Amino acid sequence: MLRPRFFTAQALNEGASIVLEKEPSRHIAKALRMRVEDSLCLFDGSGVEAHARITAIDKDRVSVDVRDVSEPPRESPLYTVLVIALSRGDRMDTIVQKATELGVREIWPMISERTGVRLDADRLAKKRDHWERVAISACEQCGRNRLPLIAAPAAYADTLNKAAQHDAALRLILHPMGNNSPLPEQCLSLILLVGPEGGFSDAEVTSASDAGFMAFQLGPRILRTETAPLAGLAVAQARWGDLST
Template identity: 75%
Template sequence: MLRPRFFTAQTLRPGLSLALEKDPSRHIAKALRMREGDSLCLFDGSGIEAHAEVTSVEKGQVLVQVQDVSDPTRESPLYSVLIIALSRGDRMDTIVQKATELGVNEIWPIISERTGVRLDSKRLAKKRDHWQRIAVSACEQCGRNRLPTVAIPMSYSEALQGAMEQDDSLRLILHPDGNSQPLPESCGRLTLLVGPEGGFSSAEVSAATEAGFDALQLGPRILRTETAPIAGLAAAQARWGDLSL
């Protein structure tokens, strides 16, 4: 039987006794109703995974003792950065969750010309924290031991500038009018740019091209903004990463 997995921001080492944070403590105590002596799995986001045992459950505070640690390899050889325009509703939640499961390393939310979401800086920071928690939860579920980072939403120009600073990255912008030129046989780092519901403007596509992005069409059908990044990442992982058919 698989042990429940939880993230902790505390450094893990054998023999360590620690009090888990509020969220995992609440889930362990109230949802799973775990008790003293029960086993669980912890990871700290650095690649370390630990087998631990519950030593106390009192008033929602869970204490555990680390039994042993390991560093299993579950990260893809493809380092991927997803630049994604903000979406309405819970679409971004879905994108962050599924992209994490597919091994994305960084997610850069952006505000483009046709982005339908307009929030002030305070609310954008809260949104970023919310998406980071979703990434944590996805890692707990899928077995990843390294957390992807979710950036505070930035402007389109800031994202292009950041992408240009990654000299060794293959840069692709998903676009229905993209070409079908052959992709390289190998790729160690990918930056994938995906637009909002209304797509990128022609000026934005031109700016991306000037920043070194190649326009890529995934297929004959136009994919929704929450489908395109997942399809793109899955295709990239199948070609250059660790997904196999």
């Protein structure tokens, strides 16, 4: 049976005894009803993984002994950055969760001209904290040991400036009118830019082109804002990454 996996922000050193954070401790003790001597798997978000044994359970405090520390290679050879416009409801949660499973290394939420979500700085910060927790949960489920970086939401122009300074080998903006120029046979890093429900304005597409983005059409159908980034990441991982076709 696979060991349950949990994230911890603490250093995982062979032979160390640590007390897990409140959230995983509650899940271990109350939801899973695990017991002393049970085994589990821990990861620290930087690529390190360790097996551990429960030594004590006391309400919201679970103590473990750390064993068998390793850095198994589970990251894709393709470094992907997803730039995604904020969207309503739980769509962003779905995008963050599934993009994490698909191996995305960075997620840059951005606010474009037709973005329907307008939040103040405090609520945006809370949203970012929430998305980080969603990513942690996705890593626990899918077996990744490295957490994706989730950037603070930024304006479209600022995001394009940031992308232009990034050393990505390829920059694609998903657009239903993309001309689909031939893609390279090899690619080690990609920035994928996806718009809001209403799409990008013509001026935004032009600005993206000026920042080095190539307009790319995934297919004959117009995909929803929560479908397009996941389809794009899957295609990229199948072509240049570690998804089998």
